[in-house]
Each structure stands twice: as C-alpha cells, then as structure tokens.
Amino acid sequence: MNRRAAVPLVAAATFLAGFGVAELTGVRAIGGLVLLAGGAWCGRAALSIVGPRATIALLAIAVALFVVSHPLGEAIGAWPAVAVSAALVAGAAAALVGRPRSALRGHSETPT
Numbered sequence: 001m002n003r004r005a006a007v008p009l010v011a012a013a014t015f016l017a018g019f020g021v022a023e024l025t026g027v028r029a030i031g032g033l034v035l036l037a038g039g040a041w042c043g044r045a046a047l048s049i050v051g052p053r054a055t056i057a058l059l060a061i062a063v064a065l066f067v068v069s070h071p072l073g074e075a076i077g078a079w080p081a082v083a084v085s086a087a088l089v090a091g092a093a094a095a096l097v098g099r100p101r102s103a104l105r106g107h108s109e110t111p112t
Helices: 001-025 026-074 078-097
Strands: none
Touching: 001 026, 001 078, 026 078
C-alpha cells in the first residue's frame, strides 16, 4: 500500500487505537502517546506527499476532531464519538492527501 492510501487509514486507526489503549489500560497518557505516534507518522507521510500547508491543515483538523470528540462523547457515548471522529479524520486525510498536489489546485497531473 502506498503512503497516499495509508495516511487516511492510519489516521482513523490512530484515533481508534489511542482511545482503545486508554480504555484498556486506564491510563489516558498512554492513549495520548498512541495518538502522538500516529499523528507524527501521518504528518511526516503527508508532508512528503502534499507539502506543509495541507499537512498543517490535516493536523489541525485532527486536533479539532480530538477536542470535539470529548463533548460529543457526552452526547452519544465514547466509542460512537471516537468512531465518528475517526471517520471524519479519514475523510479529511483522503481529501487532503489522497489526491496529487496539482489536483488540489485544479490542474491535471501529467503522468511520468
């Protein structure tokens, strides 16, 4: 699997695994480390694919979804909130990283 396809999957899996580890261990900080590791991998992979602007946007979206997942968890339950956040971060990653840079600017990419 190429990185362009892996980033959305790893981003979603990071949300799910981070929360799962925090729940299983009872130590939220360990779940946070999982989030940091997955976020770092996604950030590094995205940077090499789409550059700094899209990477910063993706990381900002991920942080915002993490923050929003907490009050959402109060409303719909913890796991459903994490699942919604994971799906949304995967969608954002697919939109930002899943296409070549030129497609994001409205140009067609010439095959090499």
